[in-house]
Amino acid sequence: MLKTPVYIIDEKNMIHNLEILQKVEKESGAHILLAQKAFSGFCMYPLISKYISGVTASGLYEARLGFEEFHKENHVFSPAFGDKEMEELTGICDHISFNSLSQLEHHRKYWEKKALEGNLGIGIRVNPELSTQDEHAIYDPCAPGSRLGVRLCDMPDKLPKGVNGLHFHTLCEQGFEPLLKTYREFENKFSKYLSSGDVKWLNLGGGHHITREDYDVEGLIGLIKEIKDKYKVEVYLEPGEAIALDAGDLETTIMDIVQTEVLPVLILDASAACHMPDVLEMPYRPPLDDSGEIGEKKFGYRLYSRTCLAGDVIGDYSFDKELHIGDRLTFKDMAIYSMVKNNTFNGMALPDIAVRYSDGTEKVIKSFGYEDFKNRLS
Ligand SMILES: Cc1ncc(COP(=O)(O)O)c(C=O)c1O
Structure with missing residues (x-):
């Protein structure tokens, strides 16, 4: 995986x-x-x-x-x-x-x-x-x-x-x-x-x-x-x-779940500010696999990133099943204006870039690490 x-x-x-x-x-x-x-x-x-x-x-x-x-x-x-x-x-x-x-x-x-x-x-x-x-x-x-x-x-x-x-x-x-x-x-x-x-x-x-x-x-x-x-x-x-268009996903993992007076919050390892900035700039609500608007499905959550930015909110979504730490979520239509605009604010790692080939196999083409963060700074 x-x-x-x-x-x-x-x-x-x-x-x-x-x-x-x-x-x-x-x-x-x-x-x-x-x-x-x-x-x-x-x-x-x-x-x-x-x-x-x-x-x-x-x-x-x-x-x-x-x-x-x-x-x-x-x-x-x-x-x-x-x-x-x-x-x-x-x-x-x-x-x-x-x-x-x-x-x-x-x-x-x-x-x-x-x-x-x-x-x-x-x-x-x-x-x-x-x-x-x-x-x-x-x-x-x-x-x-x-x-x-x-x-x-x-x-x-x-x-x-x-x-x-x-x-x-x-x-x-x-x-x-x-x-x-x-x-x-x-x-x-x-x-x-x-x-x-x-x-x-x-x-x-x-x-x-x-x-x-x-x-x-x-x-x-x-x-x-x-x-x-x-x-x-x-x-x-x-x-x-x-x-x-519709030719790419951003896959993320739930790192924590925090209760608030509004909705339970999912802390994700992906960030709107760093990895899908158009969500905040445009702004728009990215499509997410197997989800609905709040109220449409039984379990509602607010999706946040693990950056310190209070407004790094991806959106409110609902799901048929209760979600747990370690579950993965897949944002759709993430090939465009995503990789070209991402950044390492908060020292966030850049997501790897992989290809899902027509036969269903997936391969990581490029991985990023600490050096990519450091090399942009001095
Ligand atoms: C001059 C020019 N050409 C082409 C494009 C591509 O636009 P789009 O990705 O919306 O098709 C843009 C987008 O801003 C642009 O400014």
Whole structure:
């Protein structure tokens, strides 16, 4: 049995997602890129690279990882790049998208030659200024005052020399309808650039929950075909979540049970703050195997971590059976925005990373220990 806490990447569920994404690529002609900010489990890159076109990065380190481990298209976007970073990125990336005209010009000396020779795609991220989400304001790049993407009012009449792509990213865990609405708004505002002949590619960003059961995959394929036919551009999508949605668990052990005046509390060896920070940041209640809401099943508990943070609460859950010290609990959908965001606050150990292969066997791929904690500090 694997030692806890442990993230277990689920190969079978990931293949299910990848088959859907591959169908979108094949039937629409789009290029799908894994947004590594959501999932950088590079032990799975050989598998993922069989199905989709490449990866995208939020900066130099992810771009290096994609270059070293994925070996297909390598894209990058960041609100700002340092000079040394840009020098290195031009050597390892196929596309670089800039967040402002000043960043584009500041780095022109690094990218221009390669771009004009046709060996590097250069894009500008634009802001369609259409919010389609109100649930998670911190994930809304179109919120007033956003620093993400150039607004139409700040765009030049003609794209700067060397720019051959446009990029927008506005969605978060959304279906096809919000994408369609956003694209129509983008098209209304920015079509003069698309029609100019200068734009060779359009990146529709991430946040597309393509592999969720209710996603309108045919609608997406139709829209991509329409864009390609009308403007003769390559279309890119860079989902993160959709690649590893429901393709991983975080398994934890109950270390103690403490009585309180509200609910009995389970002290777990996994932590929301350290191992699933989105539970607190987003916030959300992670799915947990064999559990229900409080009142739904006979035995109710509040799930806490063993950190000192009073608010390190994962949520309130109920179970059919009474739970005991030593029992294991399995949080679902823990491949995304988990391993990439974890930390060692309180000197907590990082969970091991394991893979559950399609034949059911499980193997630890990497273990972490005291040295990983110490090496980040000085
Ligand atoms: C520019 C960009 N691309 C892609 C993504 C991936 O989004 P998701 O994992 O929600 O699909 C993000 C997420 O924040 C992003 O900011």
